[in-house]
Amino acid sequence: MGTVTAGISVSAAAAVVVPRPAGRQRHRGPAAFRCSASAASERQALFSRIAPVYDHLNDVLSLGQHRTWKRICVSWSRAKMGDRILDLCCGSGDLAFLLSQKVGLDGEVMAVDFSRQQLQTAADRQEQRWKLCYKNIKWIEGDALDLPFTDCYFDAVTVGYGLRNVVDKSRAMQEIFRVLKPGSRASILDFNKSSSLFTASLQSWAIDNVVVPLASGYGLTEEYKYLKSSISQYLTGEELEKLGREAGFTVAKHYELGGGLMGNLVATR
Numbered sequence: 001m002g003t004v005t006a007g008i009s010v011s012a013a014a015a016v017v018v019p020r021p022a023g024r025q026r027h028r029g030p031a032a033f034r035c036s037a038s039a040a041s042e043r044q045a046l047f048s049r050i051a052p053v054y055d056h057l058n059d060v061l062s063l064g065q066h067r068t069w070k071r072i073c074v075s076w077s078r079a080k081m082g083d084r085i086l087d088l089c090c091g092s093g094d095l096a097f098l099l100s101q102k103v104g105l106d107g108e109v110m111a112v113d114f115s116r117q118q119l120q121t122a123a124d125r126q127e128q129r130w131k132l133c134y135k136n137i138k139w140i141e142g143d144a145l146d147l148p149f150t151d152c153y154f155d156a157v158t159v160g161y162g163l164r165n166v167v168d169k170s171r172a173m174q175e176i177f178r179v180l181k182p183g184s185r186a187s188i189l190d191f192n193k194s195s196s197l198f199t200a201s202l203q204s205w206a207i208d209n210v211v212v213p214l215a216s217g218y219g220l221t222e223e224y225k226y227l228k229s230s231i232s233q234y235l236t237g238e239e240l241e242k243l244g245r246e247a248g249f250t251v252a253k254h255y256e257l258g259g260g261l262m263g264n265l266v267a268t269r
């Protein structure tokens, strides 16, 4: 069984967690910090609870389509042989495994998540797979809002269904920008907060009438109800492009996928 420990991963290769430059402190008011800290710990617990059935429900609920959307996200990151890639909010590792094949044994994929149960699922999947290249993946328990990597460290960053779930999206985007090499890309896949009444209604109907009822069969009603509220509180494509530019990206473009149900932001540093 693969293992992951807090802050570093123990996998096929020794973990590399690059220490952050000294002096980078986060100055948050105590009240604001307490609020976001409790929200973050609730989400951490939510994703740990759903970890055992997360992959299965994604396949069933999207009829396997989520794998297509993830392949597009990875393709648009322009990850290539020999690259060093960050898969942020990696969960059970779907994007990390795709990236692993893109970069090969000369490259490396650093997969970061703050849920130890999600990372354990990912490490176990890695153990069960035969492809030699998967040894280039390191599972790292860490926070997207305070990444343990030095500036300009990665050739690309992917985020699959993660940005919507972090409590401070602006801070996360700034961290993604900071750890990317100049000229490199972030590819950020998530649900699309559609401006089309039809698409938004279809998305909402599917979650209310298919997703949540099916998840209820696994005792995860509230966890999948969160999906709908998180989408309603997410950013539109235009707002995501603005967030990217505010973080310093020179180009940020949002593309709709799956008939507008999903979307992928491609931002270049």
Ligand SMILES: C/C(=C\Cc1cc(O)c2ccccc2c1O)CCC[C@H](C)CCC[C@H](C)CCCC(C)C
Pocket: 050, 057, 058, 059, 061, 062, 063, 065, 066, 161, 164, 165, 203, 206, 207, 211, 223, 224, 226, 227, 230, 258, 261
């Ligand atoms: C991989 C997908 C979602 C990942 C995901 C993200 C979250 O933020 C969650 C939060 C809480 C619980 C679960 C998740 C979560 O799984 C996308 C596909 C899986 C979706 C759960 C299903 C979405 C269904 C679409 C709205 C309609 C699909 C229509 C057609 C079959 C393509």
Ligand SMILES: C[S@@+](CC[C@H](N)C(=O)[O-])C[C@H]1O[C@@H](n2cnc3c(N)ncnc32)[C@H](O)[C@@H]1O
Pocket: 040, 043, 044, 047, 048, 070, 088, 089, 090, 091, 092, 093, 094, 095, 112, 113, 114, 115, 118, 142, 143, 144, 145, 159, 160, 161, 162, 165, 166, 167
């Ligand atoms: C919906 S899952 C996505 C998993 C995977 N990327 C995929 O595409 O299936 C969202 C993941 O983001 C992680 N997450 C949320 N907030 C985080 C944060 N601040 N730092 C690190 N991981 C976070 C959760 O633990 C969860 O595993």
